[in-house]
Amino acid sequence: MTARPVIVTRPAREAAQWVSDLRAAGLDAVALPLIVIAPVADAEPLRTAWRQLVNYAALMFVSATAVEHFFQHKNAADTLAERRFWATGPGTTRALLRAGVPLELIDAPPPEATRFDSEALWERVQAQVSAGVRVLIVRGGDEAGHPTGRDWLANEIDAAGGHRDTVVAYRRLPPSLDVVQRRLAIDGAEGRAIWLFSSSEAIGNLQRAMPGVQWHAASAVATHARIGEAARAAGFGALRVCTPLRDALIASIESLA
Secondary structure, eight states: OOSSOEEEOSOHHHHHHHHHHHHHTTOOEEEOOOSEEEEOSOOHHHHHHHHTGGGOSEEEESSHHHHHHHHTTOOTTOOOTTOEEEESSHHHHHHHHHTTOOGGGEEOOOTTOSOOSHHHHHHHHGGGOOTTOEEEEEEEEOTTSOBOSOOHHHHHHHHTTOEEEEEEEEEEEOOOOOHHHHHHHHHHHTTSSEEEESOHHHHHHHHHHSTTOOOTTOEEEESSHHHHHHHHHHTOSEEEEOOSSHHHHHHHHHHHO
């Protein structure tokens, strides 16, 4: 076991899996979800997207959660044939496979990639986009259901002459921390635990949930350079950046332990 526990900040269901994996590797891991996943208030745009699927050459999913919430609205008659399914990383790819998408229809960065993001995905799929090609981006939204997240890939589709639409499959909400969770967060702030961040949004939610807390004594592992930048901007002291793959995560955590 590590001398300090590892605080996993992913949404609750994903956090539980990461905690299990880290514990199996001998790390003392505990979940503190800093993003709450909720269904959209109005699912009609999702049902409409399925009815209009034939209009799209490709569907891009920002996360495994986007896949799961989108496919909840699939009918038995809906076909997946003759279109591509884009995934930013291995977790999203696994979710597509669980949803019944054949592997040969999925485009994603290779498992040995040094990063899993829109830029790495675009390197794989940009040849698919030309004038008039339509792409549907399936993503999360805020409490009101408005799309959130980066528009980098959407802008690349526009620049290539393609057309893209967006549908919000789920909402991402800030957490409401209880007494036990706040105590754990203080342990992390004071360096008695190691933070594991896979989202810049989680860092922002943590700062808003714990106003006035200083983070210079805190240690963190971030799964992307942009997340690392957000942690540095928040004032985190010791920081490691690595890919969100098991061995890389363990090595980075152990280097801080």
